[in-house]
Amino acid sequence: MPMHTPVALRGLLRERKQPPDQESGSIEKIKDVEMDLLSVQALNEFPSDIIATPETRFGPEQRHLQLRAEAELRKALSYRSEVGLTLRSKLHDLEFVEIETPLLFKSTPEGAREFFVPTRRKGLAYALPQSPQQFKQILMGSGIPKYYQFARCFRDEDLRADRQPEFTQLDLEMSFVRADQVTDTIEELIRCIWLKHLKVHLPDPFPRMSYEAAMSQYGSDKPDTRFGMQISRIEYLLPGDLISKITPLQHPVVEAFLLRLDSVSSNGASTIRDFITRFLDSAEGSSFTSNPDGGPGIFVVDSKKPLQGFQALGFEAAERVEDMFQAEDGDLVVLQARANLPHSGSSTSLGDLRLALHAAAVKAGYITPPTGFAPLWITDFPLFSPASETEPGQGGSAGLAATHHPFTSPKTPSDVDMLVVDPSKVIGDHYDLVINGIELGGGSRRIHIAEMQAFIMRDILKMSPEKLAEFSHLLGVLRAGCPPHAGIALGFDRLIALMLGKSSVREVMAFPKSGKGEDPLVKSPGPLSDESLKTYFLQIRPSDHDSTP
Numbered sequence: 001m002p003m004h005t006p007v008a009l010r011g012l013l014r015e016r017k018q019p020p021d022q023e024s025g026s027i028e029k030i031k032d033v034e035m036d037l038l039s040v041q042a043l044n045e046f047p048s049d050i051i052a053t054p055e056t057r058f059g060p061e062q063r064h065l066q067l068r069a070e071a072e073l074r075k076a077l078s079y080r081s082e083v084g085l086t087l088r089s090k091l092h093d094l095e096f097v098e099i100e101t102p103l104l105f106k107s108t109p110e111g112a113r114e115f116f117v118p119t120r121r122k123g124l125a126y127a128l129p130q131s132p133q134q135f136k137q138i139l140m141g142s143g144i145p146k147y148y149q150f151a152r153c154f155r156d157e158d159l160r161a162d163r164q165p166e167f168t169q170l171d172l173e174m175s176f177v178r179a180d181q182v183t184d185t186i187e188e189l190i191r192c193i194w195l196k197h198l199k200v201h202l203p204d205p206f207p208r209m210s211y212e213a214a215m216s217q218y219g220s221d222k223p224d225t226r227f228g229m230q231i232s233r234i235e236y237l238l239p240g241d242l243i244s245k246i247t248p249l250q251h252p253v254v255e256a257f258l259l260r261l262d263s264v265s266s267n268g269a270s271t272i273r274d275f276i277t278r279f280l281d282s283a284e285g286s287s288f289t290s291n292p293d294g295g296p297g298i299f300v301v302d303s304k305k306p307l308q309g310f311q312a313l314g315f316e317a318a319e320r321v322e323d324m325f326q327a328e329d330g331d332l333v334v335l336q337a338r339a340n341l342p343h344s345g346s347s348t349s350l351g352d353l354r355l356a357l358h359a360a361a362v363k364a365g366y367i368t369p370p371t372g373f374a375p376l377w378i379t380d381f382p383l384f385s386p387a388s389e390t391e392p393g394q395g396g397s398a399g400l401a402a403t404h405h406p407f408t409s410p411k412t413p414s415d416v417d418m419l420v421v422d423p424s425k426v427i428g429d430h431y432d433l434v435i436n437g438i439e440l441g442g443g444s445r446r447i448h449i450a451e452m453q454a455f456i457m458r459d460i461l462k463m464s465p466e467k468l469a470e471f472s473h474l475l476g477v478l479r480a481g482c483p484p485h486a487g488i489a490l491g492f493d494r495l496i497a498l499m500l501g502k503s504s505v506r507e508v509m510a511f512p513k514s515g516k517g518e519d520p521l522v523k524s525p526g527p528l529s530d531e532s533l534k535t536y537f538l539q540i541r542p543s544d545h546d547s548t549p
Contacts, residue, residue: 004046004068011035061520063511076508080496083193084150087170090192094185096146096172101135103128103152108470109394109463110134110405113156115165118536128154131489133405134474136173137446141482148172150492162438162494162505165517169441170495173487179429179445182486183377186433186441190375198499202375206433210380215343219255219351221378224437226370229257229354234335237320242313247294247337255350258325259332259357261366268330269302269309276300276332279360288353296353297335301327332357342424344385355437376434383410383428384460396461398423404430406457407474408444423460433490438498443488450479 001007016034046052050065058065067073088098107114107127117126129135132151139147151171157163174182187206194200207225214223217230235243235254243254261272276298279285289295301322302309308327310318325333334357336350361367384400394406400423402408410416411429418426429445447453454475457463493505506512513519533539 001040001042002046002048004052006043008041008043009035009037010039010041011037059520060514063521067510073507076496076500076502077510079197079500080492080508083197083496083499084492086193086196087189090189091148091172094146094188096148097144098149099139099144099147100149101129101132101139101151105129105135106470108134109467111394111402115154115156118538120535120537122537130155131169132171133407134471136171136487137407137474137482137485138477140173140175140446140448140485141477141480145175146172147174151489162497164493164505164509164513166513167505168492170490170492171487172489173485175483175485177484177486179431179443179486182443182445182488183431183433186443186488186490187375190433193499194373200373202373206375206377208377208379211378211382212343212380214378215348215351219348219354220437221346221381222432222434222437222439223351223376224355224370224374225376226372226374226436227358227367229259229358231255231257231350231354232324234321234324235337237317237324239314239317242317243337246297246335249293249337249339251340252293252337253340254335254337255348256321256325256333256335257350257354258327259334259361260328261330261332261361262368269300269304272300272330272332275361275364275366279357284356284360288349288356291336291349293339293349294337296350299333299335301329301331301333303329342382344382370436373435378432378434379430380411380427381430381432382424383408383415383426383430384423386424394457394461394463395467396457396463398460398462400424400461402461403428404442404444406461407446407453409447409452419455419460429486431488433488435498438494439491440495440498441488441490443486445484445486448478448482448484450475450482453478 013033013035015032018031052065052069056069058069060066067077091098104117104126105128107116107125110130110133112130114127114130117128119125129151131153132149136147149171151169152166153169154166156165172182172185174185184205187202187204191202191204194202209223211221214221216233217223218225219231232255233253234256235252238254243252246254280289280298297312299312300309305311307313307315307318308322310321310333313321321327321333325331327333334350334353336348336353338348338350358367362369381403383403385403387396387399387401394401408428408430410419411427415426415428430442431444432442433440447456453471454468457468457471491505493509496508497503497505500508502508511519511521518524528538528540
């Protein structure tokens with residue numbers, strides 16, 4: 001009988017003493033009973049044309065066999081279920097109510113691209129929800145004080161290792177609360193599952209850092225603070241002629257960080273220069289050397305060289321930079337210029353280089369990988385950011401887009417006043433949870449006054465009357481005495497991947513999509529037949545890239 005064939009066994013069971021644990025690979029052994037076997041019946045014989053040995057590695061197009069053959073994948077799904085059960089139990093204890101919200105929604109310009117579901121009513125379509133954001137705010141206006149759900153969300157985004165077009169988030173909302181009451185609740189949940197499932201005690205409370213501090217010190221709005229390499233501004237230390245050589249920008253900001261390697265050969269400086277050369281010549285490194293603001297300046301501290309290797313900086317600047325970073329032989333000091341503008345977006349070029357160089361040094365064995373968990377709240381984000389051609393935003397004409405979504409409240413009364421003075425300087429009452437450089441989720445205190453919400457959309461973002469009308473349902477709810485409320489959403493797939501030490505959320509999902517957004521097993525998305533196109537009043541039009549009409 002072929003291996004992997006499901007069978008029915010007939011015999012007599014009796015208890016037995018459990019044998020010592022032995023490595024059994026992907027085989028799950030029953031150890032507390034044994035059987036006097038009378039018969040074995042094949043229920044569905046495994047076919048001979050499929051090769052399945054212990055060495056076989058199945059591809060994603062055979063996901064069912066992947067899951068069957070790899071115990072690690074099955075354990076991840078089981079672990080995911082157990083963590084979800086713990087979270088549900090804890091939320092129940094905290095008097096949250098689990099409520100499902102619709103998946104067939106309508107298109108509204110919240111910020112991300114949407115998936116549409118056509119209907120048989122000509123010209124009408126549903127949109128799959130980017131998140132349950134509007135429905136959970138509606139629940140707050142409906143007398144539900146504490147809501148949560150494990151919500152399926154859909155976003156038509158460019159895919160990366162940590163993104164999927166459909167994903168699960170732990171979504172919750174609370175009425176009559178401040179932002180800190182939401183973050184306290186999340187900390188309680190996170191500490192609970194870390195202790196129960198990882199046997200790890202997390203700090204109480206979690207540290208906090210402003211968006212501005214994170215971008216200035218780490219070049220990222222989701223910094224991994226387990227390793228140093230903090231960024232400092234140094235343009236005031238550098239001679240003007242040097243600055244003009246490293247960047248075409250006028251009056252730029254010049255920043256730097258120090259990278260200290262743990263282990264190099266006795267010929268340290270030469271080894272480090274070879275490491276840097278290989279990195280900069282790699283595909284990843286080329287993106288930094290081709291920076292239009294100027295490539296990075298990388299100095300290897302070498303006591304055998306003039307001015308410790310900082311000779312290009314000149315005597316005074318070399319001494320002050322060396323003193324600032326307490327540089328030692330073999331250290332790397334990395335410089336990068338950027339435009340002297342307020343921070344926006346999620347990272348700076350030097351912040352990206354900091355992460356890339358650290359990862360390359362870890363891979364090369366020059367740095368010990370960081371361990372443990374470093375939770376961190378990032379707060380005080382700008383309420384608005386410059387509009388981007390690559391992100392749809394809210395489609396207004398102001399040149400601004402909501403940094404997170406248009407329902408976030410200004411943080412303080414002075415921020416409300418600043419709306420009519422300079423919206424780009426308004427701080428939102430928003431908070432992101434970051435652990436080990438991974439953004440696990442974000443939330444905010446919401447706008448609960450209809451007039452304020454309409455003012456933000458109409459007068460600040462300058463959304464058209466047609467787009468504003470798409471939110472008439474929400475404005476109606478806010479107008480009907482909606483209480484103050486705040487909430488958050490945690491990426492559940494990403495949370496489980498972090499807890500298990502996985503590099504991709506695909507490793508903790510049963511049926512993930514590929515990098516092209518496809519399911520290789522079921523072959524989705526699939527083509528539409530002419531009959532389906534006709535039924536749903538659709539027509540395929542040639543794209544600009546088509547060579548034929």
